[in-house]
Amino acid sequence: MTLPENTQLNSALAPKRHSPTKKLVASGRLTSELVSKRWQVLDDEDVKDALLDSVTTEQMDVYKNNIEHFIGTVKVPVGVAGPLRINGTHANGDYFVPLATTEAALVASYHRGSKLITAAGGASAMLLSEGVTRSPGFAFSSLIEAGQFVAWIMTQFDQFKQLAENTTRFGRLNDINVNIEGNHVYLVFEYFTGDASGQNMVTIATNAIFDYILKTSPIEPNYAFLDANLSGDKKPNAHTLRNVRGKKVTAEVHLPPYLIEKYLHTSVEKMVQFGHMTTTGGLLSGSIGINAHYANALAAFYIACGQDAACVAESAVGMTRFEQTKEGGLCASVTLPNIMVGTVGGGTALPSQRACLELLGLYGSGQSRALAEVVAGLCLAGELSIVGAFCAGHFSRAHHKLARGK
CATH class of the missing domain: 3.30.70.420 (Hydroxymethylglutaryl-CoA reductase, class I/II, NAD/NADP-binding domain)
Incomplete structure (x- = not known):
């Protein structure tokens, strides 16, 4: 097939081989001189004032091992959900969980789920295995x-x-x-x-x-x-659903009907029905694992607490299950085999990120297993809240109210 001649299209799509009029100073080092030279090239004082504020300028040196071609910082709003009660093999207590996001209704949803779990006595959580791979x-x-x-x-x-x-x-x-x-x-x-x-x-x-x-x-x-793409690094994959990459954690909570009615305004029966229908929907869509929105919790938590946010791609693989108990209550559980978190190294020592981990009481050596169990409990809180919103018909209304300010 011969395409008709289109001079304008050909011109738009053809390679342009002239040198750029502006070039950035590329360096892995972080110095005030290099930052100034980059802003001379970028040449936008209003943008510079937003990204390179006085606090960022003062703290600039702390970012030297975390970024190349540094020009400033981005401020993401941080909210807090909780208290979230975790009864785990490593995490035990009531946790206030920082979440960094620009998505309205997200923190409110996790806060509601956390309150529900805490009212029921907390979520049981167990670290099952851990290991990080390269292939x-x-x-x-x-x-x-x-x-x-x-x-x-x-x-x-x-x-x-x-x-x-x-x-x-x-x-x-x-x-x-x-x-x-x-x-x-x-x-x-x-x-x-x-x-x-x-x-x-x-x-x-x-x-x-x-x-x-x-x-x-x-x-x-x-x-x-060095890597042939079998480790599942930063990609959703089925292999680790039955194994582990990072930390594999399962968490569950048992909820009596009156708490589901009080906090979620729906019933055990509807929650179980929703689980059945969406499991089939997930299978029809080719989903790896079945969950409502682990990615929301993980992305907001990872950004707030200095984790590698790209790992959400693999960490969001997992299983959520809702079952009616013999007593008529709800047993809700989550299993996440790819929780990639640390309490040392990476971005955990940066000022804001360290502050968020300290808010949890989980900064530093000896805390990563507890952190993983808290993350699993957080995901469980989010599953309960969003499923409750769908069952009660509140999902759209909540976003309309909180995202649009009406």
Whole structure:
């Protein structure tokens, strides 16, 4: 098929090879001189005043390990939900949970769900397992070579463990999972990462192993890459639904009918019916896992508390279930196998983010498992609140009232 000539369209879509009139100063360093030079290029004083305010200028140095090409900070409104009572294997108490979002009705919804859970005596929460993965891939000329390579790999665990743990004070290599696909071999290295979320930690550790493999393997791969997309890093995936990436937590609460009526203005029967219908809808849509809106809680919590917000893509995979108990109440549960949180490292030490973790009482070493259980309880609160809103016919009305100010 020959397309008609369109000079205007061709001109719009054709490559433009002239040099840009303005160029940014690119540097991983953060100095006031470099920031000033960037703003000279950007040349907008009103925008500069909004992003590079006096507090940001004063605190500028604290961001040096978290950002490149720094020009300022963005202020996201922070609300608080709670108290949320958690009766966990690591988290025990009433928590006020900071949530950073620009979505009206979100904090109000999680606050309502938190009050309901607390009124019922709290949510039981249990950390089931933890581990962060990285998955290099190796291509060979034949399946025979791939098999020989795997046979050698199986003799190297102790060496790999030593290499990995020489790169980190806190991480340790727990396991290696081998996957053969034709003449391709995928190795999934799983690590314990202590109180850090751990993505950078496992990347650096795996890179040390990867370099060793390329130098010493008796079977030389045709080509190889440090990550071959089997770990599920920052992507929704079915593999970790039955396993773990980060921290796997389950939480549940038992609610008598009168509390559902008082806080959600609906009934146990309707909540269960909604669960049945939306589970089928999720299956029809090809959803990985079944939940109403874990992503809302996770994104707002991750931003407030200095977590890697892109991990919401994988963390939002999980299962919500509603069941009517023999006594006529509601058993509501959530299972999240991909909670990627830390209480040290990353963005957790930045001023606002550290303040949010301190508000929870969960900043610093020894707190990451408790933080994961609180996150699971928060997601449970959100599931109850949003399902209650749909069942009571309040969902649209709440957004209309809170988002439009009417």
